[in-house]
Amino acid sequence: MKKAALHNLGCKVNAYETEAMQEILERSGYEIVPFHEKADVYVINTCTVTNMADRKSRQMLHRARKMNPDAVVVAAGCYVQAKAGEVDDCVDIVIGNNRKHELAGILEEYWRSEGEKKEEMADIIHAPAYEEMSLTRTGEHTRAYIKVQDGCNQFCSYCIIPYARGRVRSRRMEDVVSEVEALARQGYREVVLTGIHLSSYGIDLGGGEDLLALIRAVHGVDGICRIRLGSLEPRIVTEEFAGALAALPKICPHFHLSLQSGCDATLRRMNRRYTAQEYYEKCQLLRAHFDHPALTTDVIVGFPGETEEEFEESLAFVDKVDFYETHIFKYSRREGTKAAAMADQVPEQVKTARSARMIALGRRKQQAYEDRLIGTTVEVLMEEAVEREDGVYQVGHTKEYVKVGQKTTENLSNQLINVEIENRLQIIR
Ligand code: SF4
Missing domain, CATH: 3.80.30.20 (tm_1862 like domain)
Structure with missing residues (x-):
């Protein structure tokens, strides 16, 4: 079974697409491993929002190449869409936006052609339709x-x-x-x-x-x-x-x-x-x-x-x-x-x-x-247990997205709990 590792840079939309690409690879029979491990395929979903994001994207591509010089390194997403030519030296496959859903097929073809470099870019300015990809789970649980x-x-x-x-x-x-x-x-x-x-x-x-x-x-x-x-x-x-x-x-x-x-x-x-x-x-x-x-x-x-x-x-x-x-x-x-x-x-x-x-x-x-919240009762969707200096807290967010904790060892994950905020320690940043 071939191993694949993915890394995301940038915004929540990119993160969603990286998770969707991960599911595509899983469905195609790849074993997903952490990015720091040796893999047969590395997919980096790049970002171009600032010059710094470009730089980080390039760094991750080089890191992948170093991790396994024989691996297939795939550069996907915004940076390569905007500046495809800049990564030619260190990647095997370039996949622009609107083509990410084709990842598994593009890899298949790459293996079949015995390693012929590939650049799969859409004319993004004229892309006519939304690129459908979906998730059945995400990194978070709630x-x-x-x-x-x-x-x-x-x-x-x-x-x-x-x-x-x-x-x-x-x-x-x-x-x-x-x-x-x-x-x-x-x-x-x-x-x-x-x-x-x-x-x-x-x-x-x-x-x-x-x-x-x-x-x-x-x-x-x-x-x-x-x-x-x-x-x-x-x-x-x-x-x-x-x-x-x-x-x-x-x-x-x-x-x-x-x-x-x-x-x-x-x-x-x-x-x-x-x-x-x-x-x-x-x-x-x-x-x-x-x-x-x-x-x-x-x-x-x-x-x-x-x-x-x-x-x-x-x-x-x-x-x-x-x-x-x-x-x-x-x-x-x-x-x-x-x-x-x-x-x-x-x-x-x-x-x-x-x-x-x-x-x-x-x-x-x-x-x-x-x-303002101190002395009030708020509804919290609990996410995880967090060990703090003064004990274990169950922590989640209010509807307003304030992170709030309740001191208890009872696992409340994924439950809606009314929490009385008695002191500032319960508001977590
Ligand atoms: S051009 Fe950029 S900053 Fe302006 S609305 Fe669109 S994505 Fe946001």
């Missing part, structure tokens, strides 16, 4: 990430993703539902709907199928008790959308609305299509429909041309919104994007200083959100 959509039509000026993933392609609703049903039968209780640009779900399908329709369909699956949404575009949050979600009891009041900057001038240069005020109104809409929802976001600091005043505006805006979690990224120049060619790139030490201030603010806000 929560499953489900990919429902691929591609993005937005072309934010700093982002390379539309070039690596192509235009919006939505998964058929019935395929999503049957995957969720299968996972529910396996015991999964929570699903997270993810995509490259989740809010665009359905725009290519026609027939009134949109994200809300998909959420309602998933909501109907027995056994699933929580539905969490991946990153949302602020503009999708309308009165109707927020109201409809609030009427669905399985929806987690945890919304990740990607902000990137709280300054309108910076947002325009980023080619983001909302103003800070519009963004704020979306947050307030969600707050009107949900009780203390956890609003989380991403912010880029040091975007080209970001002046001190613009940064201060962004910082003041983040302060005003009161996020539960703020993920801060220093702008990183990505070749091939508009922003990389912009004048007024911000010096690294300025980015670092701005990032430190934004991180400090984000931490204060998170602390404030968590402090």
Whole structure:
């Protein structure tokens, strides 16, 4: 039996595809071994979101080659889709996006041709349809990430993703539902709907199928008790959308609305299509429909041309919104994007200083959100036992995605438990 090892780089969508490729190989008779072990085939699902991600992808390909010089090294995914020629020296097979489902067949052909190098790339910009792959299990036991959509039509000026993933392609609703049903039968209780640009779900399908329709369909699956949404575009949050979600009891009041900057001038240069005020109104809409929802976001600091005043505006805006979690990224120049060619790139030490201030603010806000929970009772979907200094805790997440522990040795895994938060030690980061 041939041995295969897989390694994932990058986002949740990539992770989903890596797990799907693993299942494809298992079904084709491969034995899956950990990546650090000797294998006959190494598959690296690469990422290209930053120049650093490119570098890490290359490193992993070289590591695989070193682990077994006779192995077949397969480079798949975003980095090779965007820059196929850059890995020719160290891999045997290159598989771009939209061709990953063909992995087993491509390997078969490789063995048959006695090691003829292969490059299997789709014309990703014109890829007509969603690449269907599915999972029957995932690395986690309670929560499953489900990919429902691929591609993005937005072309934010700093982002390379539309070039690596192509235009919006939505998964058929019935395929999503049957995957969720299968996972529910396996015991999964929570699903997270993810995509490259989740809010665009359905725009290519026609027939009134949109994200809300998909959420309602998933909501109907027995056994699933929580539905969490991946990153949302602020503009999708309308009165109707927020109201409809609030009427669905399985929806987690945890919304990740990607902000990137709280300054309108910076947002325009980023080619983001909302103003800070519009963004704020979306947050307030969600707050009107949900009780203390956890609003989380991403912010880029040091975007080209970001002046001190613009940064201060962004910082003041983040302060005003009161996020539960703020993920801060220093702008990183990505070749091939508009922003990389912009004048007024911000010096690294300025980015670092701005990032430190934004991180400090984000931490204060998170602390404030968590402090509110002390003395309350929250519903936790338990995931695992964790040994801590003062004893064993059963740990899981609330609907808002706050990690909470209950001190007990009783195994509560995969159960919904009401936990009274008596002190801060029960909130785990
Ligand atoms: S919305 Fe913008 S940042 Fe997100 S994937 Fe699309 S182009 Fe990239």
